[in-house]
Amino acid sequence: MEVLDYHKLRIFKAVADLKSFSKAAQMLFLSQPTVTLQIKKIENYLGMTLFRRHKSNLELTEEGKILYQFASKIIEDYMNMEENLKNVRKTSILYIGCSSTIGDYLLPKIITKFISENPEVNIKIFIGNSKEVEDGVLSKIFNIGLVEDNIISNKLDVYEFYEDEIILIASKNNSISEYLKTQNELKNYKFIFREFGSGTRNIVEQSLKIKISPSMEVSSSKAIAKIVQNSDYLAFVSKLVAEDLINDGHLKKIEVDDLKITRKFSIITQKNIRLSSVENRFYIFLKNINKR
Numbered sequence: 001m002e003v004l005d006y007h008k009l010r011i012f013k014a015v016a017d018l019k020s021f022s023k024a025a026q027m028l029f030l031s032q033p034t035v036t037l038q039i040k041k042i043e044n045y046l047g048m049t050l051f052r053r054h055k056s057n058l059e060l061t062e063e064g065k066i067l068y069q070f071a072s073k074i075i076e077d078y079m080n081m082e083e084n085l086k087n088v089r090k091t092s093i094l095y096i097g098c099s100s101t102i103g104d105y106l107l108p109k110i111i112t113k114f115i116s117e118n119p120e121v122n123i124k125i126f127i128g129n130s131k132e133v134e135d136g137v138l139s140k141i142f143n144i145g146l147v148e149d150n151i152i153s154n155k156l157d158v159y160e161f162y163e164d165e166i167i168l169i170a171s172k173n174n175s176i177s178e179y180l181k182t183q184n185e186l187k188n189y190k191f192i193f194r195e196f197g198s199g200t201r202n203i204v205e206q207s208l209k210i211k212i213s214p215s216m217e218v219s220s221s222k223a224i225a226k227i228v229q230n231s232d233y234l235a236f237v238s239k240l241v242a243e244d245l246i247n248d249g250h251l252k253k254i255e256v257d258d259l260k261i262t263r264k265f266s267i268i269t270q271k272n273i274r275l276s277s278v279e280n281r282f283y284i285f286l287k288n289i290n291k292r
Helices: 006-018 021-027 032-046 062-089 100-117 130-138 183-188 199-207 221-229 239-247 277-287
Strands: 051-053 058-060 092-099 121-128 144-147 156-171 191-193 234-238 251-256 261-270
Touching: 006 021, 006 032, 006 058, 006 062, 006 130, 021 032, 021 121, 021 130, 032 062, 058 062, 092 100, 092 130, 092 277, 100 121, 100 144, 100 221, 100 234, 100 239, 100 277, 121 130, 130 144, 130 156, 130 261, 144 277, 156 199, 156 221, 156 239, 156 277, 183 251, 191 221, 199 234, 199 261, 221 234, 221 239, 221 251, 234 239, 239 251, 261 277
Parallel strands: 092 121, 092 144, 191 234
Antiparallel strands: 051 058, 144 261, 156 234, 156 251, 156 261
């Protein structure tokens, strides 16, 4: 017999918050068919339709809005219960959302240090772009997000914890000079950019005085660096992404006299959120990472 349990309610809330079956599946580490099936089971159990499906998004029906209110309260109570039980068992789960540059290049070093001091913690990590991480925090799929974009929201607290540099890279075989006098010289070259919603792309477009239309868009900074290494494309990437390839002689850094791009990586949490004990430990750990 079907029941309306926590698992189904959590899936329902994620779909409602993200307005997408595929995004909810990605953040919950489930397949999209599984998410679709669970929503259908809830609708069959209640005998009502919960979502209106449009071409570009989903919206809750009136019945769905009522269920959302109760589901949010049930999920919050369940999480509080789970936290108290975990304190008794002395085991904890830490679920973090982070944008791709942080997740691929900075977080592994941080997590290694954190785990060495907190070996009892089980960790789950979602890696996406900054917008996806923001959505995950706002929907409470995870309570801590690490982003590389400037987040402006009256629903979020933002704490800057790391300074990064965005650099321009080219293949070592590219004939481009390693020093350019003006940004206008960049118009003579082909570029790869990250996808829309990427923190790296946003800060680059905000910093450039000229308009650059990318010839290629790729959702992985690591893949971009590899493509640049074997082509005549240029790209802006985090120094974290390219430093090993530069040191090994596969890439070169291009300096532009009137262009220097730095940014802050930030921790984002919902305002007035009650972090679990392990989330609070990790938050404090991040705030002090530069002192370690």
